[in-house]
Amino acid sequence: MHILIVEDELGIVQFLEQGLREEGYKITTANDGSKAFELTQNHKFDLILLDWMIPKINGLDLCKAIRIKDQKTPIIFLTAKDTVRETIEGLKAGANDYIKKPFSFEELVERIKIHFRNKGGSEALSLGTIKIDLSKHIVLKNDEEIALTQREFELLTYLIQNKGKVCTRNQILKDVWDINFEYDTGVIDVFMNAIRKKLKLKIEEDYIKTIRSVGYIANDL
Amino acid sequence: MHILIVEDELGIVQFLEQGLREEGYKITTANDGSKAFELTQNHKFDLILLDWMIPKINGLDLCKAIRIKDQKTPIIFLTAKDTVRETIEGLKAGANDYIKKPFSFEELVERIKIHFRNKGGSEALSLGTIKIDLSKHIVLKNDEEIALTQREFELLTYLIQNKGKVCTRNQILKDVWDINFEYDTGVIDVFMNAIRKKLKLKIEEDYIKTIRSVGYIANDL
DNA sequence: AAAATTAACCTTAAGCAAACATTAAGTATA
DNA sequence: TATACTTAATGTTTGCTTAAGGTTAATTTT
Known part of the structure; x- marks a missing residue:
């Protein structure tokens, strides 16, 4: 805030x-x-x-x-x-x-x-046809509700709140997982996969793009 | 006016x-x-x-x-x-x-x-077929009166007054129990259980939905 | 330039821990 | 002293994390 x-x-x-x-x-x-x-x-x-x-x-x-x-x-x-x-x-x-x-x-x-x-965080976050309502704690794609777990929700929200900016793996670990030290883990990959799967985002689509050896970036198209 | x-x-x-x-x-x-x-x-x-x-x-x-x-x-x-x-x-x-x-x-x-x-009368709070009359301190489901204790009544009222918005566990503790510090207690669970039982709300019904690791949300369907 | 190597990322599944539901027993309150 | 509230204990479910194997992309070697 x-x-x-x-x-x-x-x-x-x-x-x-x-x-x-x-x-x-x-x-x-x-x-x-x-x-x-x-x-x-x-x-x-x-x-x-x-x-x-x-x-x-x-x-x-x-x-x-x-x-x-x-x-x-x-x-x-x-x-x-x-x-x-x-x-x-x-x-x-x-x-x-x-x-x-x-x-x-x-x-x-x-x-x-x-x-x-x-x-109450009622500002509506969006990414293309994806909408996040923080106060209702729901994610919509084309007005259809997508059930995400807490971590998935947090990660997606984080990426969209930083739309247009590259989020490095370290930043994500720090801000979403609260891990403030160097630590080699694969969690981010696992959750990115889950999010893309549930939202049916193909990797070659650029809504959430992988920046190899840096991190990820969300973008409207 | x-x-x-x-x-x-x-x-x-x-x-x-x-x-x-x-x-x-x-x-x-x-x-x-x-x-x-x-x-x-x-x-x-x-x-x-x-x-x-x-x-x-x-x-x-x-x-x-x-x-x-x-x-x-x-x-x-x-x-x-x-x-x-x-x-x-x-x-x-x-x-x-x-x-x-x-x-x-x-x-x-x-x-x-x-x-x-x-x-046009006292404000009637409602959630689906559940009605709350604040002035009479009565809860009805399908026009049948359900006896709730004070805390149960307060919690249900709170959820319905915030219908459509997620109520976090901390908010609930603060606003219903007046506990303003971090405190690990299971009271909320116990009372949610009691309310669901008395109102015969099945967990998979979404009138009162659990948002895991966040809180609860009441919703008309 | 093609093949081999390496590194980063994607995907899946299983173990495990945290969060929640439920019940019962203890404590406070009216 | 009966009723309601809280704590505690137990069972259940969910989802987080790890780990392992597969894939893709970049780099080096041939």
Whole structure:
């Protein structure tokens, strides 16, 4: 889960960054509005924490600007102003939630979790005619359900989440199997075989391509 | 659509009032139980948001009092995390739903819409031929009443409220048992077994499906 | 350039461990 | 003290991993 923190006060940034890192989130920070906007146009975040008062572009305008292209990513406002009017402005501009300074760290984490809970990973992953619904935990090919085991599901999801990028065998072992050391095993091959078989993907088809002596890559055609 | 907000904390009242006004609802507020009761006797509301802890009359008694004359108007409890267990009392007392603090504004609006969507009585949860009446605390299968214990009821309700979404074992432990740490226990299995047995759900039937090494999912067929 | 060699990958099947189902006994609760 | 909840023990199923043999592709040798 990748969170963007947009805040200019260094103390708060460090506090949030360190704390949220410990919670297991990947963090990127921006200390002014224009830098933040640039980041949002080139990267995908799972959630944005946005201070109301930031240099160059104010939080409200930044929120509106982000929402032009992206209606989905949850935006939570951090603000010292506790007047209701501005809350509403923020919500109208497309923010999803609002938290008043000073806030407890626990409170913030709770709020963040709420937003991830609702999302439930409902973003639909796809690869050609293959669709993955994470919240239902099903895989469809041409709208027909394909039963995969847990590991098969995880591996396929991983490849599709990294669509267009080569996944090396070591990366796969690390991210799917949690094996962080050099280890010669054939599991990946076995599972790739199972996935291709169940999804009826011929090897010469390029949806999932073998990169010999490197790894695998998933690609729409 | 006219909503009554019963809450004593001014900040929350204002936040809710303005936010819901923006959503197009007509809003009336009351900051204590007796004032709220008076309002309900002289006006008709389409929905009531009710804090658990309010001055003069507590939320639970107020709920009961309202239900003497009026069985229809949806009542949603706003409740702090650590009183969820008591909220079940609230549901028995005639509330239709509850929402845990802290909640996101979005989440609240979603819940409100759900109640307006299926208006025409208390919200009936269902799964195939299984029906749950939250206000009566009753489970029916093919119109025949099935006696469930409290925990069984809560677990089944939870699964059906999240129909179509996978409920992980950790989520279930957290939301039904309020166990927020990693803990190896077999309770879930025992209760799933009891529910399936009492409702005569065969494992190979997909109303409640086991997702191995993830959790369970409820589904209409 | 063809054949032989090697290395990486594909495929299959069997053993084994983990996850789940089920039952019963112990513990808490109302 | 009876009912419901939890833990523990046992049985069952599922699927992960290993291992072994077959295939393909790249490299080296002839």
